[in-house]
Amino acid sequence: MHGIAQYARSRRWGKRVVATTETNDGHGEAHGETRRDFLYIATGAVAAVGVGAVAWPFIDQMNPDAASLALASVEVDIGGLGEGESMTVMWRGKPVFIRRRTPVEVEEAKEVPVSDLRDQDARNPNISATEATDANRAVQGREDLLVMIGVCTHLGCIPLGQSGDYGGWFCPCHGSHYDTAGRIRQGPAPENLAIPPYNFPDEATLVVG
Template sequence: MPAEPGGSSTKRDFLYIVTGAAAAGAVATMAWPFIDQMNPAADSLALATIETDYDKVVLGQQIVVKWRGKPVFIRHRTPKEIAEAVAGDHADLRDPATDESRHKPGMAEWLIIIGVCTHLGCVPTFGLGQYGGWLCPCHGSVYDTSGRIRKGPAPKNLYLPDYSFLPGGKVRLG
């Protein structure tokens, strides 16, 4: 139906706008529970960031902490382990990375990695591998002292979590 002369709107135009706005509000109200259920659960959010002491870990030792349901290795590397890792920088690596890129600047003695094999998700064991690092007991993936894949079926290096060193000998993961 044409608008009234002079371009003024009619009651019908107003009803279209009100009906459209009400329909959009109804759709948003019904869609919100479906969108909201995709947010992380409260227990997951609680584990998003953790702090742990690292200053009590002696040279050559590692501790394992649980973060986001995964083991994280915090290793206090010896000078020998660091030298072996740096020597491996020029090896033919499947997932190339230098030792320097695997730790925070000036903190080469601390290696913090997620302890989950990148092949099928097993937990590697330290000290059993050919390169002095980790060996995955499930399928034989071998990682060096920098957590880089050197042998076996794993396609990637052990992953690095987001972390930062805090005053007082603490490290924050997440």
């Protein structure tokens, strides 16, 4: 009716206007497509969650549990490690310093009275003795080999080898000095460098862990 009235008025004033009629067909089609898209996305999301729920037990079985990690070990060939040489390996995400000390380094460490040490605990789980003598920082028969976790006991930085005021290790982060047995001698670190569990299956092999 609106279109007819408009046409009549246009005839009256001598103008011709083509009446148009708007419909909701296009809008309805767009609305339908949007709804279908939503349903497709929702269905896909539900399917993805379902697949994830089914797959998770299999994925989880592939991850080592805490007990497996605790028993993890690393085998190191030390046959080529000469006197005065060092090497670093990773064990349980931490660097492990391995040094074949010189006779001079061993003697220097032996001469230090335990009473002079800030931390008088050997920090060595491989022996029953706890006093931080040089001998107790190694294992009997392999006193030249020093094996320690290379993490400063202050805030966890990595010390530099054969550095510092005591010829052992020096932490550049906050200035902790360790001697040739890895014992804290100066600086903010509260404890000696920790020693990991280790053993020697043979003369040329070290197993850490």
